[in-house]
Amino acid sequence: MRIRYLPETLINQIAAGEVIERPAAAVKELVENAIDAGASKIEIHIREGGKTAIIVSDDGSGMSREELAAALDRHATSKLPGDDLLNIAHLGFRGEALASIAAVARVKIQTREKEGDAWEITAEGGKKGEPSPSSHPKGTQIEVRDLFYATPARLKFMKTERAEFMAVKDMVTRLAMAFPDISFQLTHNDKASINLPAAKNTQGRLAAILGREFGDNSMQIDAARKSIQLSGYAGLPTLHRGTMQYQYLFVNGRPVKDRLLNGCVRAAYADVLHRDRHPMVALFLDLPATEVDVNVHPAKAEVRFRDAALVRSLIISALKHALHEGGFKASSSVSTQALSSMRPANGGPALPLHRGASPAVPSQYAYGNLAEATHQSYAPQNMAQMDITPSARAEEIPQTQTEHYPLGSARAQLHENYIVAQTQDGLVVVDQHAAHERLVYERFKAQMAENGVEKQGLLTPEIVELEESQQQNLLSFRDELAKLGLEIEPFGSGAIAVQSIPALLSDKADIQRLVQDLADEILDQGETQKLEERLNEILSTMACHGSVRSGRRMNAEEMNALLRQMEETPLSGQCNHGRPTYIELKLSDIEKLFGRR
Ligand SMILES: Nc1ncnc2c1ncn2[C@@H]1O[C@H](COP(=O)(O)OP(=O)(O)OP(=O)(O)O)[C@@H](O)[C@H]1O
Ligand SMILES: [Mg+2]
Known part of the structure; x- marks a missing residue:
């Protein structure tokens, strides 16, 4: 040759x-x-x-x-x-x-x-x-x-x-x-x-495209460092979507799909959003043409910055600042912060929690509870003004001889979401929502393996408004969804009528949100994923929506039953999103906390 x-x-x-x-x-x-x-x-x-x-x-x-x-x-x-x-x-x-x-x-x-x-x-x-x-x-x-x-x-x-x-x-x-x-x-x-039609400015155009929801649920971003400017809007953590598709990023007016920039957004929201969920943002980065090279990608979708670290820190800090400003501190207080602030009241040494605690120490905020948390974010600062209705429920719970089980014996339910259990050498705190989500998901999978997910018809079909393209996408999965217990029918242009839902979902399940999330997810995956993986993801989404939310009271029997089920269920240490379902504190750590050792 x-x-x-x-x-x-x-x-x-x-x-x-x-x-x-x-x-x-x-x-x-x-x-x-x-x-x-x-x-x-x-x-x-x-x-x-x-x-x-x-x-x-x-x-x-x-x-x-x-x-x-x-x-x-x-x-x-x-x-x-x-x-x-x-x-x-x-x-x-x-x-x-x-x-x-x-x-x-x-x-x-x-x-x-x-x-x-x-x-x-x-x-x-x-x-x-x-x-x-x-x-x-x-x-x-x-x-x-x-x-x-x-x-x-x-x-x-x-x-x-x-x-x-x-x-x-x-x-x-x-x-x-x-x-x-x-x-x-x-x-x-x-x-x-x-x-x-032509709009007066970016704001007008964004409003025309992203609609009111984004307008009402976003924060204005305006920051600068050296010759770099960042402007635009960033959605509240509660406005998360199942795909990155709603992150609109521009460099010197050029739309880009740049990994560095997406990574910055992810990092900024890491404390307030689970990593499977994605915020909506429209961010415009402007810098001198000599500071950025657009000639690195055949479709000019990616760019290189002369000072990438500066760009990164500008974006992350601007977004974090906005997230912490608008009264959302409460919603973003991560569990790690809570844990590391767990120190003696007299200002003694901080507890080296990372050593003794189980590897399941959560590092991310539980997005499942974010909606509730955000609504409480205007809680009075002053203890004296606080409504003192007890939200902890630690009434006498009958002793059962179950301490020898790995997750111990349930002793109390706190804040209507956390089960505290006593084990032989410490204590376990269970996030009941996360735990239940994993259990429901595993049960779905078991039902699927047998003869399809059990369904439950709705007395009146639930109508869900979608974008027309989302509707089409979802309908193309109609048969698969039906096998999963979710029966849907087209309802005019852009809407869907839900006829039945999986029987395992609680009747309080937010069907609107579930269908919306499924539509996003299916769109995201395109035709690339294997059917089985895709079905599992759908099941996982349904499990999340169908689980006992925080806020449900459980009696001792129910709590202990949940603990025992967790012990028997594969992967029950994490919910379907990879968040931990429980954390364990050894007695020795607690003793250190009190200076007993
Ligand atoms: N819609 C248009 N109106 C006027 N001139 C055009 C139009 N489209 C293309 N041209 C002319 O044709 C040239 C070649 O276009 P082409 O898109 O191939 O290259 P380019 O835009 O210069 O660079 P790139 O390949 O990066 O897009 C342009 O430089 C421009 O002069
Ligand atoms: Mg061209």
């Missing part, structure tokens, strides 16, 4: 593989070009998730005949006048998006400059024709048909029409947030999906 130079078309197809990996990527490139051309109005029409047609029209600058002839060539760009990769002022700069798209699809461009004639050009599988006269208003329209027809291998990787459409919609949403003064329209198979 000899080394040979590859033909131009093949080179372009290989390069296209990196830049244009799915219809949403093509849409992104075309819309970015329209934005760079100074458009005030951008219309996007797609068919079959963008697989068969993507048409983007703008009222921007348009192109002359010469420019049009060059636009489809690789490395032809009007956006790097100074050959300076450190000073990038446009969304585009590589001059390869159109060449890449044209290498794998059928493309037609029609364009007209303000003072000039209209021209059009076509290209198919990388071979372009000559510009010819056309009739077109000022601006540009680019049609992309049969994406990947020229690269059948890539064509096979297309997901369902729905999934591709959702990715396109997400992409357009992100661009629309970054450019509030441009009007955006998106239709899918002729059906309107996004229709955003």
